[in-house]
Amino acid sequence: MARYHVHFRAALTQIDALAVSDLEKLRKFAALYKAGPIHEFRLCLGVMYGTDYITLPEKVQEKLTDYFSTNLTWLEQVMDHGLKAGALVFKGTAKSRAHTFLAALQGAQLLARSFKDIDKFDEIAEELITALEPN
Numbered sequence: 357m358a359r360y361h362v363h364f365r366a367a368l369t370q371i372d373a374l375a376v377s378d379l380e381k382l383r384k385f386a387a388l389y390k391a392g393p394i395h396e397f398r399l400c401l402g403v404m405y406g407t408d409y410i411t412l413p414e415k416v417q418e419k420l421t422d423y424f425s426t427n428l429t430w431l432e433q434v435m436d437h438g439l440k441a442g443a444l445v446f447k448g449t450a451k452s453r454a455h456t457f458l459a460a461l462q463g464a465q466l467l468a469r470s471f472k473d474i475d476k477f478d479e480i481a482e483e484l485i486t487a488l489e490p491n
Contacts, residue, residue: 357419360401361426364388368430378438379485382457385431386481389461390474402427403462428454444488453488460484 367388375381389400405412405420412420431454438444446453464480 357401357405357416357423361419361423364423365426368426378434378441378443379489381434382431382485382488383481385434386461386485389465390477390481400465403465406462424458427458431457438488442490445490446488457484 368385371381371384375384391400402420402423405416406424409417409420428451432450435444435446435453435457436450439446439450460480461484464477467480468474468477
């Protein structure tokens with residue numbers, strides 16, 4: 357889990373360096389979560405472990421929580437920046453929007469896998485992102 361987390365943090369750093377808008381950052385973030393289902397409908401390690409969290413050793417639970425905290429902190433920062441800059445619109449807090457966004461992507465992975473249909477993931481991810489666009 358630790359190595360997976362390191363690679364994910366590196367991907368977030370790359371998104372920050374290359375993406376020019378908050379919407380683009382969110383699209384690239386969603387693409388990270390699409391990487392698993394696009395290859396034989398695999399789940400990301402975090403989603404897979406999350407489904408069995410209670411049965412995992414305490415050290416693995418801690419690392420999984422750290423991984424998701426990294427996801428949520430990054431998403432919250434993007435949501436907060438986008439809202440303040442007028443690049444994103446939503447009701448509620450950046451923190452709650454970040455949680456909703458991540459939970460929906462995780463659910464999108466599960467649905468895509470259950471239906472063996474990557475379009476399910478794409479539809480959900482695109483709806484999440486377009487709902488944040490200013491009119």
